[in-house]
Amino acid sequence: xxxxxxxxxxxxxxxxxxxxxxxxxxxxxxxxxxxxxxxxxxxxxxxxxxxxxxxxxxxxxxxxxxxxxxxxxxxxxxxxxxxxxxxxxxxxxxxxxxxxxxxxxxxxxxxxxxxx
Amino acid sequence: xxxxxxxxxxxxxxxxxxxxxxxxxxxxxxxxxxxxxxxxxxxxxxxxxxxxxxxxxxxxxxxxxxxxxxxxxxxxxxxxxxxxxxxxxxxxxxxxxxxxxxxxxxxxxx
Numbered sequence: 328x329x330x331x332x333x334x335x336x337x338x339x340x341x342x343x344x345x346x347x348x349x350x351x352x353x354x355x356x357x358x359x360x361x362x363x364x365x366x367x368x369x370x371x372x373x374x375x376x377x378x379x380x381x382x383x384x385x386x387x388x389x390x391x392x393x394x395x396x397x398x399x400x401x402x403x404x405x406x407x408x409x410x411x412x413x414x415x416x417x418x419x420x421x422x423x424x425x426x427x428x429x430x431x432x433x434x435x436x437x438x439x440x441x442x443x
Numbered sequence: 444x445x446x447x448x449x450x451x452x453x454x455x456x457x458x459x460x461x462x463x464x465x466x467x468x469x470x471x472x473x474x475x476x477x478x479x480x481x482x483x484x485x486x487x488x489x490x491x492x493x494x495x496x497x498x499x500x501x502x503x504x505x506x507x508x509x510x511x512x513x514x515x516x517x518x519x520x521x522x523x524x525x526x527x528x529x530x531x532x533x534x535x536x537x538x539x540x541x542x543x544x545x546x547x548x549x550x551x552x553x
Contacts, residue, residue: 331486358539369447370487370532370543383540418487422539432541434479436486 329353331435333419339441345407348438352401352421358382359402360422360432361394365415373417376402409442416440445470449533449544456523457552464518464547466507466533474537476500476509476516481546482529490518490531523551 332351340346352359361373373392374384378399387394391410396402406413416439420432449466456462468476478490478500491500496511505520516533528551533544 333486360540362541362543364546367546369545370534372540372542375539420487420541431489431492432536433489434487 331419331421331433333417333435333438335438336436337439337441339443340409342411342442343408345405346409346440348404348406348417348419348440350402350404350419350435352419353433356421356423356433357399358422358432359396360420361402361404362418362420363415364418364437365412370418373404406440409440411442414440414442445474445535445537445542447533447535447542447544449531449547451545452530452548453550454547455550455552458525459522460551462518462520462523462527462549464531464533464549466516466518466544468514468516468533468535470514470535470537470542472537474535476507477534477536477541478505478507478516478518479532479534479543480529481532487532523549525551525553527551 334349359376362370364370372386375382376396393405416437418437420434422432446469475494477492479487480490491502493500493509499508507518530546530548532546
């Protein structure tokens with residue numbers, strides 16, 4: 328069974344440009360999450376989809392970030408326009424619901440974004 | 444809000460040394476606790492987990508016990524190998540969102 332897949336693995340863009348990250352979750356996982364690790368700090372939650380709906384987007388840093396999950400399958404995270412502080416590793420994860428909040432999230436390899 | 448605090452790294456050990464990476468948490472309710480590992484050039488992998496107090500998670504020689512009284516989930520391994528060199532993240536989840544610590548980088552020397 329394929330795991331969570333993220334594209335691209337690395338991206339270097341100039342400040343002010345647009346970048347779109349893609350995540351393909353494990354087939355059948357309704358829950359999809361985006362996280363970000365900036366400058367060696369903790370991995371921070373960005374948002375959570377249940378199928379195609381945004382369940383929780385409390386971690387999105389500002390309106391330059393737009394996440395979509397059309398059809399409840401893959402998801403994209405667009406940064407427009409990118410700023411220097413957006414550099415970091417963006418992780419995607421997916422999970423099934425086990426109930427009572429006890430679940431296991433499977434993570435992708437991450438996309439390393441560098442804004443110069 | 445919920446949070447996780449883990450010891451800062453890097454931690455440098457010689458092969459076959461004993462490893463402890465401390466992790467404490469603050470949470471409402473009864474979260475599940477996790478250790479994730481990121482090997483060089485790879486993604487995050489679940490190393491072990493514990494879902495209730497006094498549970499011990501174990502995998503690949505690593506162990507951690509869910510201590511509710513001390514709100515801790517310290518990671519231990521009796522004899523580390525060079526291949527254990529990686530970044531280790533302590534994490535908790537009380538619902539769907541996972542809260543991570545800052546990560547501890549481990550270097551193991553031959």
